[in-house]
Amino acid sequence: MTTYYLGLGSNAGQPVLFLNQAQGLLQKLGNIGTVSADYISPAYGYPEQEDFVNRVVGLSTNLSPFRLLRRIKQVETILGRTFTFRWGPRLIDIDMLFYHGPAIQSSVLSLPHAELGKRLFFLVPLLEAEDSFGPADRENFHKAVELLRQQQIIKRLEYAAKPV
Secondary structure (H helix, E strand, O other): EEEEEEEEOOOOOOHHHHHHHHHHHHHHOOOOEEEEEEEEEEEOOOOOOOOEEEEEEEEEEEEOOOHHEEEEEHHHOOOOOOOOOOOOOOOOOOEEEEEEOEEOOOOOOEEOOOOHHHHHHHHHHHHOOOOOOOOOHHHHHHHHHHHHEEEEEEEEEEOOOOOH
16 A cells, blocks of 8 residues: 545635545545644635635555546545636645655656645645655755745644534
8 A cells, every 4th residue: 555645725615624525535545544733824826815724634545646646636526626727716625745656747747746845735734644754855844844934824723623
């Protein structure tokens, strides 16, 4: 089995509900072992919209990276994702961020995610959810987080009770 770290994000409707629904559907593709806290951050790329709620899950599955990508797109469709414009609002967005395997660069998939080191809303929950980075990777990610904190805002959401 391979563990993939997936970034889940939503900024429309009830974002936490959509993250939970996506996580439930992804669980059917394998086993979700780690889940970060939820984080809220301003929209990236097109700021004139609601803030995003994001989390990272570690999904262990026998699916190849490309088969997993197809299944992720199916999950997004089931949850009502429609494509409006780049960086526009969305009910659900699921990105493949990282896995412990050979790098992939294709027209449909880049692993690690091409923007991973540029987005605080990816890095902070990923570092929380993934505990097997080597020392060099962990140090590089922490350095990126420190630089990004000067330009981007992210806040960990604290719940009185776990949202359903």
